[in-house]
Each structure stands twice: as structure tokens, then as C-alpha cells.
Amino acid sequence: MKAKVHVTLKEGVLDPQGKAVQHALGSLGFGGVKGVRQGKYIELELAEKDPKKAKAEVEAMCRKLLANTVIENYAIDIAEK
Amino acid sequence: MKAKVHVTLKEGVLDPQGKAVQHALGSLGFGGVKGVRQGKYIELELAEKDPKKAKAEVEAMCRKLLANTVIENYAIDIAEK
Numbered sequence: 569m570k571a572k573v574h575v576t577l578k579e580g581v582l583d584p585q586g587k588a589v590q591h592a593l594g595s596l597g598f599g600g601v602k603g604v605r606q607g608k609y610i611e612l613e614l615a616e617k618d619p620k621k622a623k624a625e626v627e628a629m630c631r632k633l634l635a636n637t638v639i640e641n642y643a644i645d646i647a648e649k
Numbered sequence: 650m651k652a653k654v655h656v657t658l659k660e661g662v663l664d665p666q667g668k669a670v671q672h673a674l675g676s677l678g679f680g681g682v683k684g685v686r687q688g689k690y691i692e693l694e695l696a697e698k699d700p701k702k703a704k705a706e707v708e709a710m711c712r713k714l715l716a717n718t719v720i721e722n723y724a725i726d727i728a729e730k
């Protein structure tokens with residue numbers, strides 16, 4: 569079973585990496601970029617077969633390791649197959 | 650208009666960051682993780698109003714800056730609203 573996790577900075581948290589990308593895009597001639605936020609995208613291959621249990625397990629992973637919940641949000645997508 | 654970009658390593662390209670996460674998850678007691686691949690997730694806020702033009706613009710950004718097309722794939726999602 570596959571899980572897709574998006575970890576993004578919470579609203580209001582400064583994103584210097586995103587700002588750097590925005591600036592670089594501006595220098596390359598892409599003027600119409602009003603904002604950039606950069607996050608992480610993690611694909612997990614799980615042994616767990618039950619979608620509910622898999623989601624609970626990935627949530628625990630996010631809280632313990634993948635996301636810093638003080639400044640980051642996470643979203644979990646369980647892909648069956 | 651918002652664009653969401655996923656940049657992921659191509660199949661077969663080594664992902665040391667993903668391996669490190671997998672190892673760390675194992676140390677934390679999450680044994681059922683068979684693989685981890687880590688990519689980037691970028692949200693762009695664009696001035697462009699036309700979805701087709703926006704997509705073409707973001708594709709150019711991916712090729713020129715956001716992705717290293719030798720080892721990375723990118724996927725673009727244009728969110729209308």
C-alpha cells in the first residue's frame with residue numbers, strides 16, 4: 569500500500585526557501601509570480617494492507633518524524649492498490 | 650491562479666534522503682515501511698488568469714529552475730479559482 573504525504577509550512581510561517589525561488593524566477597524573467605511556498609512530498613511504501621490502519625500509522629510517523637507540527641501541516645493520501 | 654508542482658526523483662535514481670527517512674522510521678519502531686522516496690512540493694501563486702498559459706509558464710519554470718530534468722520528473726496541477 570502506498571501513502572503520499574505533503575508537509576507544508578503553516579500560514580504565516582516565513583518561507584525563505586520559497587522567497588528565494590520566487591526571486592530566482594523573477595531574475596529568469598518570470599515576472600508574474602506573486603508567491604511561492606515550498607514543502608516536502610514523501611511517498612511511503614507500506615507493508616500494512618488495511619487503509620485505516622495504514623493511515624493511522626502514517627499519522628504517527630508524521631507527528632514523530634516527518635513533520636514539525638509547531639510550524640508545519642501535513643496531509644496524508646492513502647493510495648489503494 | 651494557483652499552481653501545484655511535484656518534483657520527484659526518476660525511477661532508478663538513488664534517493665539517500667528517502668533512505669535516511671526510512672532508516673529513521675525503522676529506528677522509531679515503524680517496521681512496516683518498505684520504501685520511502687522524498688520529493689519537493691511547490692505552490693505558486695500566479696498573476697496569469699488563463700489556465701493554458703499558466704500551465705505553459707509553469708512548465709518553463711520547471712525546465713529552467715524548479716526541476717533537474719536529468720534526474721527528476723515534474724507534475725503540474727493548475728488549480729482554478
